[in-house]
Amino acid sequence: MFNGFLGFFKKEFIQIFRDKKSLLILLGIPTIQILLFGFAITNEIRDVRIAILDYSKDNTTKEIISKIVSTNYFKLYKMLRNEKDIERAFQTGEIKEAIVFSQNFGQNLEKFGKANVQFINDGTDPNTATTIIGYTNSIIGQYQNEITRTRQIPLIITPEVKMRYNPELKGVFLSVPGLISIILMLISAMMTSISITKEKESGSMEVLLVSPIKPAVVIIAKVIPYAIISVTIATIVLTLGRFVFEVPIKGNLILLFAEITVYVIMSLSLGILISTVAKTQQVALFISLIGLMMPTVLLSGFIFPIENMPIWLQPFTYLIPARWFIVIIKNIMLKGSDFSTILNETLVLFLMILVTISISIKKYKIRL
Amino acid sequence: MKAIIAENLSKKYQEVQAIENVSIDVNFGEIFGLIGPDGAGKTTIIRILTTLILADSGNANVNTFDVVKDYQKIRKSVGYMPGKFSLYEDLTVEENVKLFASIFNSKFEENYNLIKTIYSQIEPFKNRLAGQLSGGMKQKLALSCALIHKPKILFLDEPTTGVDAVSRKEFWEMLIDLKNQGLAILVSTPYMDEASLCDRVGLIQHGKIMQIDTPTKIVQDFKHSIFGIESNKVYTILELLRTYQNTYSCYAFGDKIHYIDKRNKFDIMDIQNFLKGNKVENFIILDNVKPTIEDCFMDLMRHQ
Numbered sequence: 310m311f312n313g314f315l316g317f318f319k320k321e322f323i324q325i326f327r328d329k330k331s332l333l334i335l336l337g338i339p340t341i342q343i344l345l346f347g348f349a350i351t352n353e354i355r356d357v358r359i360a361i362l363d364y365s366k367d368n369t370t371k372e373i374i375s376k377i378v379s380t381n382y383f384k385l386y387k388m389l390r391n392e393k394d395i396e397r398a399f400q401t402g403e404i405k406e407a408i409v410f411s412q413n414f415g416q417n418l419e420k421f422g423k424a425n426v427q428f429i430n431d432g433t434d435p436n437t438a439t440t441i442i443g444y445t446n447s448i449i450g451q452y453q454n455e456i457t458r459t460r461q462i463p464l465i466i467t468p469e470v471k472m473r474y475n476p477e478l479k480g481v482f483l484s485v486p487g488l489i490s491i492i493l494m495l496i497s498a499m500m501t502s503i504s505i506t507k508e509k510e511s512g513s514m515e516v517l518l519v520s521p522i523k524p525a526v527v528i529i530a531k532v533i534p535y536a537i538i539s540v541t542i543a544t545i546v547l548t549l550g551r552f553v554f555e556v557p558i559k560g561n562l563i564l565l566f567a568e569i570t571v572y573v574i575m576s577l578s579l580g581i582l583i584s585t586v587a588k589t590q591q592v593a594l595f596i597s598l599i600g601l602m603m604p605t606v607l608l609s610g611f612i613f614p615i616e617n618m619p620i621w622l623q624p625f626t627y628l629i630p631a632r633w634f635i636v637i638i639k640n641i642m643l644k645g646s647d648f649s650t651i652l653n654e655t656l657v658l659f660l661m662i663l664v665t666i667s668i669s670i671k672k673y674k675i676r677l
Numbered sequence: 678m679k680a681i682i683a684e685n686l687s688k689k690y691q692e693v694q695a696i697e698n699v700s701i702d703v704n705f706g707e708i709f710g711l712i713g714p715d716g717a718g719k720t721t722i723i724r725i726l727t728t729l730i731l732a733d734s735g736n737a738n739v740n741t742f743d744v745v746k747d748y749q750k751i752r753k754s755v756g757y758m759p760g761k762f763s764l765y766e767d768l769t770v771e772e773n774v775k776l777f778a779s780i781f782n783s784k785f786e787e788n789y790n791l792i793k794t795i796y797s798q799i800e801p802f803k804n805r806l807a808g809q810l811s812g813g814m815k816q817k818l819a820l821s822c823a824l825i826h827k828p829k830i831l832f833l834d835e836p837t838t839g840v841d842a843v844s845r846k847e848f849w850e851m852l853i854d855l856k857n858q859g860l861a862i863l864v865s866t867p868y869m870d871e872a873s874l875c876d877r878v879g880l881i882q883h884g885k886i887m888q889i890d891t892p893t894k895i896v897q898d899f900k901h902s903i904f905g906i907e908s909n910k911v912y913t914i915l916e917l918l919r920t921y922q923n924t925y926s927c928y929a930f931g932d933k934i935h936y937i938d939k940r941n942k943f944d945i946m947d948i949q950n951f952l953k954g955n956k957v958e959n960f961i962i963l964d965n966v967k968p969t970i971e972d973c974f975m976d977l978m979r980h981q
Binding site for chain 1 (some may be wrong): 727728729731748749752753755759761762763764765766767768772774776777778779780781782794795822832885
């Protein structure tokens with residue numbers, strides 16, 4: 310039996326590497342995608358027009374305003390006189406952000422160590438909005454640090470963020486974690502399902518069935534090369550993310566790759582499941598794209614935040630493996646979390662693997 | 678001990694009755710030919726016996742194992758060559774053979790002798806991709822792969838379809854050689870002329886076996902006398918003869934016509950006159966044409 314496994318495993322590799330074009334596409338597409346997405350994320354903030362409504366007009370607000378305006382990031386469009394002007398400035402499309410200082414800003418900061426500033430942003434372009442808020446926040450944060458140093462009690466400026474036109478916007482994400490989960494799902498599931506159905510279509514499955522080799526052995530030998538390719542692709546994406554776009558990997562690398570492997574196995578078993586249903590490569594491709602890719606892109610929270618989805622739709626996102634994997638990988642990469650934080654998500658993935666494999670075994674035909 | 682026993686196999690695909698009450702048996706050291714046109718049910722029989730599909734009714738044993746219960750034991754002990762070329766076209770000849778050796782848990786080098794006579798013919802091309810082989814060489818490769826694990830029983834589904842005449846002849850020589858080594862071979866073919874190379878044949882049409890016997894016996898049993906008609910107007914003559922009152926049967930046979938009369942004794946001039954009366958001039962009538970399996974097949978079809 311082991312002979313058969315080894316022979317089949319070797320054969321799979323020969324076939325994959327002999328088909329140079331497909332291999333190039335397999336490795337090339339993720340690279341191109343990460344570069345495209347990467348540059349889309351890092352579109353730099355420069356000369357963003359802002360308006361400022363200063364109810365306080367004291368020295369502190371003046372200092373902050375001059376700090377904000379002196380950077381290359383922002384350009385003062387107008388000092389506003391009242392709240393109505395804010396709406397007008399947004400409507401004419403002249404500004405991307407309005408900063409409102411509350412009354413007695415400087416006094417409050419002096420007396421109570423606390424003061425409020427409000428950012429109002431254009432939510433129609435959520436990604437830009439988030440970035441702008443980040444920049445504004447950090448400038449104010451810097452100022453806060455500077456003035457605190459000279460005092461004993463820390464001074465706190467509390468920014469309040471308001472989104473116009475898309476108020477519920479939360480953590481829209483366009484980044485490496487989401488991309489990895491989609492690419493891996495696509496490659497693992499699609500490639501395995503196509504490769505298994507190819508055997509059916511070409512008739513070689515017929516010969517394999519009339520042989521002592523067990524279908525499970527055939528499938529495992531078939532799936533491992535794709536698992537290796539998938540993990541390689543994940544490595545490429547992570548490396549590009551790390552060194553080209555400086556996406557941090559704060560957590561444990563071994564843990565990260567272990568979780569990637571779990572997710573790859575999940576995707577591969579979905580591919581196997583598809584192949585038990587699909588009779589031709591075209592059908593397999595179709596199911597992979599429509600049945601897996603679309604829901605993964607739409608429901609994983611990668612592009613559309615789950616919190617913004619209609620309530621009735623949200624439970625469906627629990628069925629999407631990528632939804633769980635994105636949480637895992639975001640936690641490891643960006644927050645540096647350890648295994649205990651992502652234990653639940655990992656267990657969900659394992660449960661999914663178990664269910665998918667069980668259905669596949671049940672559906673697998675030992676005859677034609 | 679019989680190599681294959683099939684009793685009353687029936688199989689229906691949706692509305693189509695693929696085979697009906699098929700019973701055959703094959704001995705070791707015997708080539709059994711399933712002879713019939715496309716769609717007769719040959720592939721269905723072979724697939725049931727190779728455990729690939731289940732019959733609706735009837736039962737079958739291969740190498741004493743039941744095709745339903747002991748399917749795994751059968752899969753270990755038979756060689757199977759499907760009708761469609763089913764090896765890996767993107768692997769080389771050698772890679773294919775070695776892969777199948779490993780799948781059957783045997784070593785290519787150890788079993789090389791088994792397939793030597795066949796494989797040696799394609800060995801010069803061992804580094805060529807299987808997809809780039811000619812039809813005849815593909816079949817030789819497929820046969821090598823089917824034999825690499827020393828099966829006792831060989832199932833071949835239309836192995837010579839789409840293969841040139843020379844390769845066909847060579848292929849049959851190999852089969853006869855294998856038979857002499859004691860293998861049981863069940864082979865299907867649409868070519869009637871290959872029937873005479875089998876030890877026994879089953880003539881099959883519309884899912885039913887019409888006759889099972891040795892090719893010689895089948896031909897001997899043929900009761901009618903056949904007249905051959907040669908002409909450059911085969912089609913016109915066929916049309917005419919079909920309207921002729923004394924015609925028992927007539928059909929194109931190669932570039933000739935085979936004609937059988939209803940009457941036991943008659944004057945050959947009758948036909949000549951009939952044709953000439955219908956303004957056909959250029960033809961030769963041959964007396965006492967030796968019947969072939971195809972003639973028997975055509976006759977059996979009339980009775981079905």
